[in-house]
Amino acid sequence: MSDQSATTDVNVNVNDAKQIYIGDVGPGVKKRDPILIADSVTRTFGGNTAVNVEHVEIPRNMITALIGPNGAGKTTFFNLLTGFDKPNSGNWTYDGQKLAGVPAFKVARRGMVRTFQLTKSLALLSVMENMRLGATKQKGENIFRAMLPFLWRDQEKANTAKAMELLGRFKLDTKKDDYAASLSGGQRKLLEMARALMSDPDLVMLDEPMAGVNPALTQSLLGHILGLKDQGMTVLFVEHDMHMVQTIADWVIVMAEGKIVAEGYPSVVMQDQAVIDAYLGAHHDVDLGTLTGQLAVAEDIDPHLVEELREEVSADPELAEELAEEQNRTEQ
Amino acid sequence: MDFTFIPLAFGQLLSPQTIGFALAALGLAVHFGFGGLLNFGQAGFMSVGGYFFAITAVKFGFPFWLSLVAAIIGAVIFAFILGIPTLRLRADYLSIVTIAAAEIVRYTVQTPQIAPFTGGSDGINGSSAAFDALNPIPPGRYGIAPLLYSASDLWIIICGWGAVLVLGLLVWQLMRSPWGRVIKGIREDEDAVRSLGKNVYAYKMQALILGGVLGALGAVVAIIPTSLQPENFGTQTTFFLFTIILLGGATTVLGPIIGSIIFWVVLSLSDGILSILVTNHIVPLSTVQQGPIRFIIVGVALMLLVIFRPQGILGKKRETYFSV
Ligand SMILES: Nc1ncnc2c1ncn2[C@@H]1O[C@H](COP(=O)(O)OP(=O)(O)OP(=O)(O)O)[C@@H](O)[C@H]1O
Ligand SMILES: [Mg+2]
Numbered sequence: 045m046s047d048q049s050a051t052t053d054v055n056v057n058v059n060d061a062k063q064i065y066i067g068d069v070g071p072g073v074k075k076r077d078p079i080l081i082a083d084s085v086t087r088t089f090g091g092n093t094a095v096n097v098e099h100v101e102i103p104r105n106m107i108t109a110l111i112g113p114n115g116a117g118k119t120t121f122f123n124l125l126t127g128f129d130k131p132n133s134g135n136w137t138y139d140g141q142k143l144a145g146v147p148a149f150k151v152a153r154r155g156m157v158r159t160f161q162l163t164k165s166l167a168l169l170s171v172m173e174n175m176r177l178g179a180t181k182q183k184g185e186n187i188f189r190a191m192l193p194f195l196w197r198d199q200e201k202a203n204t205a206k207a208m209e210l211l212g213r214f215k216l217d218t219k220k221d222d223y224a225a226s227l228s229g230g231q232r233k234l235l236e237m238a239r240a241l242m243s244d245p246d247l248v249m250l251d252e253p254m255a256g257v258n259p260a261l262t263q264s265l266l267g268h269i270l271g272l273k274d275q276g277m278t279v280l281f282v283e284h285d286m287h288m289v290q291t292i293a294d295w296v297i298v299m300a301e302g303k304i305v306a307e308g309y310p311s312v313v314m315q316d317q318a319v320i321d322a323y324l325g326a327h328h329d330v331d332l333g334t335l336t337g338q339l340a341v342a343e344d345i346d347p348h349l350v351e352e353l354r355e356e357v358s359a360d361p362e363l364a365e366e367l368a369e370e371q372n373r374t375e376q
Numbered sequence: 377m378d379f380t381f382i383p384l385a386f387g388q389l390l391s392p393q394t395i396g397f398a399l400a401a402l403g404l405a406v407h408f409g410f411g412g413l414l415n416f417g418q419a420g421f422m423s424v425g426g427y428f429f430a431i432t433a434v435k436f437g438f439p440f441w442l443s444l445v446a447a448i449i450g451a452v453i454f455a456f457i458l459g460i461p462t463l464r465l466r467a468d469y470l471s472i473v474t475i476a477a478a479e480i481v482r483y484t485v486q487t488p489q490i491a492p493f494t495g496g497s498d499g500i501n502g503s504s505a506a507f508d509a510l511n512p513i514p515p516g517r518y519g520i521a522p523l524l525y526s527a528s529d530l531w532i533i534i535c536g537w538g539a540v541l542v543l544g545l546l547v548w549q550l551m552r553s554p555w556g557r558v559i560k561g562i563r564e565d566e567d568a569v570r571s572l573g574k575n576v577y578a579y580k581m582q583a584l585i586l587g588g589v590l591g592a593l594g595a596v597v598a599i600i601p602t603s604l605q606p607e608n609f610g611t612q613t614t615f616f617l618f619t620i621i622l623l624g625g626a627t628t629v630l631g632p633i634i635g636s637i638i639f640w641v642v643l644s645l646s647d648g649i650l651s652i653l654v655t656n657h658i659v660p661l662s663t664v665q666q667g668p669i670r671f672i673i674v675g676v677a678l679m680l681l682v683i684f685r686p687q688g689i690l691g692k693k694r695e696t697y698f699s700v
Contacts, residue, residue: 126571128567128570128571148567148570148571149570149571149572149573149574149575149576150573152570152571152572152573153573157571157572157573158571159571160567160568160571164565164567164568164571165565165568166560166561166564166565166568166569167564167565168560168563168564168627169557169560169561169564173557173560176554176557177557177558177561177569177572177574178572180572180573182554183554184553184554184555185554185555185557185558185574186555187550187555187582187586190549190550190553190554190555190556191546191549191550191553193549193553196553196554200554236568239572240571240572242572243572243573
């Protein structure tokens with residue numbers, strides 16, 4: 045999936061008659077077909093309010109990105125929704141059914157499966173065993189039936205085949221017999237995501253799925269996530285990588301200090317001044333790889349450093365030209 | 377010098393005590409090695425099993441099978457009592473509660489008020505009557521001197537090893553099934569398993585019960601040829617069991633069984649050697665000091681083992697490559 049086609053994808057959505065929301069866009073806007081609706085969810089740690097979400101709806105069969113600065117409460121909100129943490133107050137429904145207070149394993153059984161920001165691979169289980177564990181409704185997971193292998197052997201074979209197919213997609217098939225502990229950090233992220241997909245979920249919640257995954261694989265993973273949508277799944281993901289958000293998200297929800305501060309189509313939200321201030325920072329469109337990028341960063345920190353950098357630039361006519369060009373571009 | 381201790385030590389190879397500890401250690405491997413449940417009260421499960429068996433057999437005259445069922449029920453009840461409040465909490469709570477519960481059992485059975493029932497600190501004799509009544513082996517002496525077995529010795533050894541075989545296969549089958557996969561997954565990271573839709577609490581409870589029942593059955597085998605002594609189920613017993621599973625390999629089925637054999641043979645051999653050294657004044661120790669010295673040797677051996685072969689004799693080497 046190239047950037048080009050993804051951008052057009054967004055444009056299609058904007059002009060779509062079946063638009064995602066109803067009414068005026070803004071934090072907590074109603075969705076045409078929500079899969080998850082949360083109301084006044086709060087969670088405090090001591091005196092610190094980590095989550096304070098008044099109202100939010102997640103659109104069905106869409107890819108929604110949840111973004112926000114470090115400590116905004118994204119992970120805590122995930123934990124609350126999936127039953128891994130208990131809120132101080134609040135209610136939420138999934139597919140029209142009340143989900144608040146439901147234990148984590150039952151949330152997963154209803155088709156709402158999550159991954160963790162701090163990867164939880166089962167270190168001393170093989171990659172394949174990790175995958176098989178993800179499958180649901182396994183007959184052999186009952187202690188009595190477990191003693192009679194003929195009852196579950198066929199199901200095990202089917203799960204193994206499905207796991208192989210998924211591992212292939214995530215480029216982990218050659219690792220299937222290794223301990224998960226022997227995988228690299230990025231590979232563990234991939235394994236965790238593949239394992240979550242073993243259960244054929246309806247709503248997949250990914251907490252920073254791309255952290256530590258190399259660019260080439262990121263690109264193909266973006267394709268897989270789009271594929272999930274094609275298969276009818278809803279995806280909600282937390283991500284700091286704006287490239288990824290721009291590329292695949294249908295909808296973006298911005299959190300800051302526990303609250304939902306903005307919502308909208310990615311192309312629109314990224315231009316929103318409040319979002320830029322709260323999260324992206326003043327120089328978010330500057331390519332930080334070049335000397336001009338360094339200048340922009342230096343401006344924020346130390347005027348003295350800016351002077352030094354400017355001198356360095358003016359000493360080199362080629363660089364000076366480049367800088368002038370770049371500044372023109374940013375001003376436009 | 378008297379070297380009969382050598383064949384006698386090898387008698388430990390098959391002894392009911394070895395069998396009892398093999399079963400209890402297998403149970404502890406289910407808890408700790410496979411399930412990650414840090415149970416420091418396996419002696420408590422043994423004690424409960426032993427008392428349920430002996431009391432129903434001696435005081436109520438139950439037939440053997442019924443007493444055996446009683447021992448199993450006792451272990452299940454004990455598992456629920458320990459598990460219900462602690463299995464939802466972090467792993468450390470289980471270890472604190474189990475170690476305390478085992479001690480509570482040990483002291484409670486010795487209180488004079490219920491001594492008519494439990495035999496107080498004398499324990500209970502004669503719980504093997506119903507079991508011996510089932511013995512089809514004609515009376516006599518079997519084996520070669522000095523390893524001679526009576527018909528009832530032979531009967532418990534045969535039944536005991538039969539039980540080890542059957543229960544060992546059962547655990548082995550369970551651990552290679554999807555059920556065992558969930559249990560091992562819980563050992564690694566229970567939140568991950570929860571996120572995949574498994575009822576972690578129920579699985580932990582099942583593992584606690586299974587391992588506890590194995591401990592209770594181990595106690596039954598161990599007390600049949602002798603008698604039930606409350607002091608045999610102290611904290612020391614639990615640590616022997618941990619030594620055994622670390623020796624053999626905590627995440628294997630054969631490990632606890634082999635570990636138990638080695639443990640008792642070596643303990644008995646070292647006892648024999650030490651007493652020769654002491655009685656012949658080769659080492660400057662008194663016979664009183666001899667007992668503790670034996671355990672110091674065991675402790676040092678365990679330390680060396682954990683340092684140089686942390687996976688145990690039968691464990692897989694690569695499991696220890698990863699410190700997680
Ligand atoms: N277990 C906890 N105990 C105390 N405070 C917590 C706990 N978990 C989170 N917090 C606090 O709640 C706030 C939100 O944390 P959270 O992990 O949800 O942020 P986040 O949006 O996921 O950030 P990041 O992008 O860095 O992952 C932070 O201020 C954090 O310090
Ligand atoms: Mg987070």
